[in-house]
Amino acid sequence: MTPLRFLTGPVGAARADAAARFAKELARRTSRPVDLRPTAGYGELLDAVLDRGADFAWLPPAVLVRAEELAGVTPVLAGIRANDARFRGAIFVRADAALTELDQLRQGRVAWVDRNSCAGYLFPRLFLRSQGWDPDQDFASQAHYGTHGAVVEAVESGVVDAGATFVHQEDAEVVGTGWGLSGANDRVRVLALTEPIPADAIATLEATPRAVREVVAEAIGTMHADPEGRAALAGLFGVQRFEPTLPARYDAVRSAMRASG
Numbered sequence: 001m002t003p004l005r006f007l008t009g010p011v012g013a014a015r016a017d018a019a020a021r022f023a024k025e026l027a028r029r030t031s032r033p034v035d036l037r038p039t040a041g042y043g044e045l046l047d048a049v050l051d052r053g054a055d056f057a058w059l060p061p062a063v064l065v066r067a068e069e070l071a072g073v074t075p076v077l078a079g080i081r082a083n084d085a086r087f088r089g090a091i092f093v094r095a096d097a098a099l100t101e102l103d104q105l106r107q108g109r110v111a112w113v114d115r116n117s118c119a120g121y122l123f124p125r126l127f128l129r130s131q132g133w134d135p136d137q138d139f140a141s142q143a144h145y146g147t148h149g150a151v152v153e154a155v156e157s158g159v160v161d162a163g164a165t166f167v168h169q170e171d172a173e174v175v176g177t178g179w180g181l182s183g184a185n186d187r188v189r190v191l192a193l194t195e196p197i198p199a200d201a202i203a204t205l206e207a208t209p210r211a212v213r214e215v216v217a218e219a220i221g222t223m224h225a226d227p228e229g230r231a232a233l234a235g236l237f238g239v240q241r242f243e244p245t246l247p248a249r250y251d252a253v254r255s256a257m258r259a260s261g
Helices: 013-030 042-050 061-071 118-130 148-157 210-221 227-237 247-260
Strands: 004-008 034-038 056-059 074-080 086-094 109-112 141-144 162-170 173-177 188-193 201-204 241-244
Touching: 004 013, 004 042, 013 034, 013 210, 013 227, 042 056, 042 061, 056 061, 061 074, 061 118, 061 201, 061 247, 074 210, 074 247, 086 118, 086 148, 109 118, 109 148, 118 148, 118 162, 118 188, 118 247, 148 162, 148 188, 162 188, 201 210, 210 241, 227 241
Parallel strands: 004 034, 004 056, 109 141, 109 162
Antiparallel strands: 056 201, 074 201, 074 241, 086 162, 086 188, 162 173
């Protein structure tokens, strides 16, 4: 039987077992083998989607919008974390940094994740513009590090003055962050938070048959209902569950991408 081809962004060695567990669980629920292929970064992920190299893909919101425009992909499920299908971007510094206000960061060095990262680039820059900044002129330097973990490491090591990553909140309480993945909760602090960003999505490619879409969406959408499924979802995606979604949910991302040029 032809395997279901499933693309993801960077997984890393720490989540390799979790990726294998999810693939096994999805195969069990769909009665089809699953070929899960992580990519090294957002650019490689987008290229693989454009090459029609999968039936489904786990896509960050900005990559989803670009793939939607260029390859006709359709979001079918959105990730729920902290009981919300949204998150925020955060501009953060080391806990011991002399910087206490955003304006003190002018002419500083900043680390971004990727031009296709909402929390790690697009929404923080949009926020800065709303505060009267010109991000291309007001920083001494900007660099793209490729992953949230690499941005956190650059800030912690002092290579840069600030970075951008994601934050999940529940009832205004921070419950998950990019720096939390590195155990750096006490070593950094937030200077600013962006507007809410719609969550990453499981998307299907245009050529994927409708019957296959429905079977896979049902399998992933109900996976949280038992302990094995919940563990598979939490381990790879860091979600409580996935819920059905529509393209209109990502209008804020489209607006941010247009504003960024």
